[in-house]
Each structure stands twice: as structure tokens, then as C-alpha cells.
């Protein structure tokens with residue numbers, strides 16, 4: 001990543017109000033905007049693009065790169081292949097360049113290890129060094145008129161400012177921290193995105209741990225904790241009856257096809273809600289068979305040995321949580337019988353997912369970074385931001401330069417936009433077309 005005093009072309013161009021505005025300024029340089037950067041390089045090289053990335057050295061999902069954990073999608077649904085199967089930046093070419101292709105193809109794994117995919121993302125990221133400012137967290141966006149032309153001015157936490165003719169916001173989704181944990185400020189409670197950083201920083205092994213949520217990540221975390229802290233009691237609290245198998249039916253998986261994105265986009269809100277309910281188990285509150293079966297068998301073996309330390313408590317909702325010097329006291333309600341039990345734990349891990357855009361209690365109305373310009377954009381009658389098919393926000397009036405969302409549009413574009421890799425490269429192509437139509441470069 002570049003520092004501000006880096007003299008390379010891209011950085012100099014974008015780091016001061018005195019410089020010319022860039023054609024495209026991306027906020028965030030995770031897989032979504034990385035995929036866009038590649039598409040721009042391959043298909044619109046005349047566009048002058050620059051990216052701001054909050055992390056100095058971003059690591060893809062670094063807080064949950066667990067040993068042995070695997071990808072949740074086909075490796076060829078990578079940064080480029082669906083858009084351009086001949087691209088230099090494919091996962092297969094990455095393996096080829098590392099001299100690992102034949103060994104990789106011989107792996108007895110259905111999906112690659114997540115840590116290998118993280119290395120692939122890192123390999124591609126490094127090739128865009130000159131177009132990225134690392135350690136640049138965008139905190140404010142404004143529109144300014146320069147010589148009668150409106151442009152964006154983005155301010156970062158370090159005070160640097162960046163001018164642009166268009167913006168693409170690819171900041172990833174906001175972690176969802178539910179009540180009662182949202183009012184706690186203690187290192188003993190962490191969201192899954194901070195899992196590894198938290199357990200690695202512990203001074204002593206925890207004796208009791210609560211994992212809240214019934215997602216793939218919840219099960220992976222329980223298994224990792226059981227391995228990492230073999231003496232600890234681990235309780236997984238799940239609001240529904242139990243842990244569910246993911247819906248991996250190839251028919252359901254067609255929700256991750258571009259045709260479904262178009263179909264979903266055209267549906268009204270009631271139909272969208274119905275489609276969401278159907279698609280939910282393909283991605284949320286459900287778990288792949290391998291880890292689910294592993295967990296079930298492990299719990300059975302612990303009971304056989306008369307030494308059960310892992311528990312899955314279904315129909316359970318944490319109602320109150322209070323932190324003290326030694327841990328967190330939880331009051332947990334059985335949602336059907338209304339019985340309340342109390343537990344004191346050393347650590348709580350929230351495997352509670354992410355916020356989507358929308359007016360609901362688990363949603364957020366807009367990405368926080370847009371606060372300074374949000375009044376310029378339209379919301380529909382249901383309270384959702386109006387996102388065009390090409391991911392551009394619809395302005396209330398003329399005079400607002402183009403602003404696109406990249407990777408944040410599940411509520412308008414459906415499950416294929418649930419932050420995953422599935423349609424990443426095709427979305428980049430759609431945004432690129434949108435930029436072209438707006439006359440950007």
C-alpha cells in the first residue's frame with residue numbers, strides 16, 4: 001500500500017484538493033472494488049481510477065481465517081473469470097504463477113482453503129499498489145462545484161482529501177451487533193470479524209465461552225474454540241430450534257445467477273420478501289454438512305467420554321448481558337417455554353452476521369460513509385435507497401455526480417449481492433458500463 005508521501009502517479013494525483021479530480025474514486029479496496037479495478041484496467045484503461053483503503057495491509061476476512069476452513073463458493077467464481085475467463089487475475093492463473101496448480105488440482109477438497117483464497121486476493125491487490133492509498137479511511141463525502149462542474153471531495157481520517165468525478169463505495173457490510181450486546185463496551189465480547197484478533201490477544205485461556213448465532217461462522221468458531229481451548233465449556237446459543245444444513249440444492253443456487261439478479265430487481269417489495277425467505281438458507285443461519293457433522297460427532301464423543309464441554313442450546317435468546325471484571329453475565333430465555341437461565345462466561349463471540357441496506361431493525365438505511373451526501377439521493381416509499389440496475393444511486397436532482405454501490409445491494413439486487421464472490425466480476429462489468437454511460441472516461 002502507498003503512503004501519502006509516495007510519489008507514484010496515482011497517489012499524487014488523488015491526494016490533495018489542488019490536484020485534478022480522478023475519473024473514478026473507489027472507497028474500500030476489498031474484493032469488490034479490486035474486481036472493479038481489474039475490470040477498469042482491462043476494459044476501460046483510459047479511466048483514471050484511484051482507491052482509498054482503510055487498512056494499511058488488508059487481509060481478506062483476516063479475523064476468521066481459521067485453519068482448515070474452506071471457501072463457500074466455486075473457486076472459479078473469482079475476481080474475474082465470469083467476466084473475462086482469459087484474465088491474468090484468475091484464481092487458476094494465481095495458482096499457475098505460484099507453481100502450485102497441479103498440486104492444487106490434486107487436493108481431495110471440494111472447495112479451496114480460505115487462507116489460500118486470501119493469498120490470491122493479496123496477490124491481485126499487490127498488483128494495484130500504485131492506485132491505492134492504504135491506511136486511508138474515508139470519513140466524509142461532500143459535493144463541490146469547481147468551475148461550474150460538480151465533483152466529489154472525500155476526506156479521510158488523516159485529513160487527506162481526494163477529488164473525483166464519480167464514486168464507487170465498496171466498503172463491505174457493517175457487522176450486526178444485536179441487543180443487548182450493542183450497549184456493551186468490553187474486550188470480552190467480540191463480533192466474528194474480530195475473532196482471531198481477540199483470542200490471540202487473550203492473556204489466559206478462557207474457561208467458559210458463549211457463541212451467539214447459528215451461522216456457518218458460528219459452527220466454525222465453536223470447532224476452533226474446542227480445538228484451541230480443549231478445557232473450556234462452550235455454549236452455542238441459537239434462536240431457532242437447532243443448527244440447520246445449508247441449502248446447497250443446485251436449483252436454489254441459481255439465486256446466484258445474473259438472471260435471478262434481474263428477476264429479483266424487477267420484483268416488488270412483497271415478492272422480494274418472499275424470495276428472500278426462500279433464499280435465506282442458501283447463505284444465512286445455516287451450515288455446510290462437513291462442519292455440522294463434525295460438530296455433532298464431536299459432541300456425541302464427548303458425551304460418550306462422560307466429559308461434554310460443547311453444548312448447542314436451541315430456541316435460546318440472550319436477553320441481558322452485563323460485563324464485570326471477570327467476564328459477562330448472560331440471561332438467556334428459552335423462547336417457547338419462557339424459562340430464563342443465567343450463565344457467567346469469560347468470553348462472548350457474536351456470530352450474528354451483517355447489516356443489509358434498508359429500514360428494518362437488522363438493517364441500516366445507508367452506508368455510514370455517505371452521511372454527508374445522503375440527502376442528495378432518493379429513498380422509495382418502503383424506506384429503501386433507490387439503486388438503479390447498474391448499482392448507481394438515483395439522485396434527487398441534477399448536479400450530483402455518479403455514485404455507485406459495490407457489494408452492498410442485497411435488498412435491491414437479491415442474494416447474489418450478499419457480499420459474496422459469486423457475482424463479483426459480473427457486477428464490476430455492470431458498474432463499468434454504468435460509468436461509461438455517465439461519460440466517465
Ligand SMILES: Cc1cc2nc3c(=O)[nH]c(=O)nc-3n(C[C@H](O)[C@H](O)[C@H](O)COP(=O)(O)OP(=O)(O)OC[C@H]3O[C@@H](n4cnc5c(N)ncnc54)[C@H](O)[C@@H]3O)c2cc1C
Nearest residue numbers: 028030031032054064071072137138171172407419420421
Ligand atoms: C468470515 C467470512 C467468510 C467469508 N467467506 C466467503 C466465502 O467463502 N465465499 C464468498 O463468496 N464470500 C465469503 N464471505 C463474504 C465476503 O463478504 C466477500 O467474500 C467479500 O469479502 C466481499 O468483498 P467486499 O469488497 O464487498 O467487502 P470487504 O471484503 O468487507 O472489503 C471492504 C473493504 O473496505 C474497507 N473499508 C471499509 N470502510 C472504509 C472506509 N470508510 N474507507 C476506506 N476503506 C474502507 C475495508 O477495510 C475493507 O478492506 C465471507 C465473509 C466473512 C465475514
